[in-house]
Amino acid sequence: GNSVTQMEGPVTLSEEAFLTINCTYTATGYPSLFWYVQYPGEGLQLLLKATKADDKGSNKGFEATYRKETTSFHLEKGSVQVSDSAVYFCALAGQTGNQFYFGTGTSLTVIP
Amino acid sequence: GAGVSQTPSNKVTEKGKYVELRCDPISGHTALYWYRQSLGQGPEFLIYFQGTGAADDSGLPNDRFFAVRPEGSVSTLKIQRTERGDSAVYLCASSIQGWGDTQYFGPGTRLTVL
Numbered sequence: 001g002n003s004v005t006q007m008e009g010p011v012t013l014s015e016e017a018f019l020t021i022n023c024t025y026t027a028t029g030y031p032s033l034f035w036y037v038q039y040p041g042e043g044l045q046l047l048l049k050a051t052k053a054d055d056k057g058s059n060k061g062f063e064a065t066y067r068k069e070t071t072s073f074h075l076e077k078g079s080v081q082v083s084d085s086a087v088y089f090c091a092l093a094g095q096t097g098n099q100f101y102f103g104t105g106t107s108l109t110v111i112p
Numbered sequence: 113g114a115g116v117s118q119t120p121s122n123k124v125t126e127k128g129k130y131v132e133l134r135c136d137p138i139s140g141h142t143a144l145y146w147y148r149q150s151l152g153q154g155p156e157f158l159i160y161f162q163g164t165g166a167a168d169d170s171g172l173p174n175d176r177f178f179a180v181r182p183e184g185s186v187s188t189l190k191i192q193r194t195e196r197g198d199s200a201v202y203l204c205a206s207s208i209q210g211w212g213d214t215q216y217f218g219p220g221t222r223l224t225v226l
Contacts, residue, residue: 003171004154034214043116044155044203044217059184089154099168102154 002027002094006103010017012081013110021075021106023064023090032093033057033066033073038087038105042112047075114138116125116218118204124224126196133189144187145215146179147203155203161187162210194225204213 007022025031035047035057048057053068062077073090090103117136125131137144142163147155157171161181169179176194183189189199201220207213 006154029219036217044205046214046216049214091154099157099160099171100147100155101157102147104152106134 002031002092002101004090004092004101005104006090007106008109010109013108015110015112016079019077019080019108021088023073023075023103024068025071025073025092027092027094029087031094032089033077035064036091038089042088044089064108082110082112084108085110116204116206116216118218118221120221122217122222124226126226127194127196129194131191131194131223133202133223135187135204135218136203137185138216141206142184143207143210143213144181145205146189147205149201149203154196170174199225200221
């Protein structure tokens, strides 16, 4: 079946540090992959996505590359800001059906 | 434009009671999804509508849970004989068409069953 395994948090970084949040997946066929972010007190928002192997999604300085050979979609940012403090969810849309499968979320806190 | 809205934002009920949770999707979005998010977990799929019909209800945990979307827009999630284990945040999302599309989430309804 389909599933997403996400790096456990919480993660605490200093401002301008490099961020990596690991995400690996199990899926049949060719899923689409997503990162969603939930800022404090707000709903889930799409951060970036990739729909096929080797695609790179990017937004707001964040990047993730769809790696089929390692079944991974790690989230990276070169220099985090305090405003990036949030919970980040990796998700996949299976090739069959219409379900989204979410990871458990990784809480990020960036301190000045 | 307006995003996905959900009402109420908070609902406290007693064990055994019936509750209804409402979702108003983005205008023009044909696909609508319900999820349940427990504390410290990611959203868990419940049901997906394409138009008025439930295209996939495989995530509903049991027959106490039911959802409708009679006119292809607003949807209501109904929970009968609530149990304490039903306490969670219930999220609604909509997308333009369906599979693989970006889903836009509402703020959620926090349900507490005492």
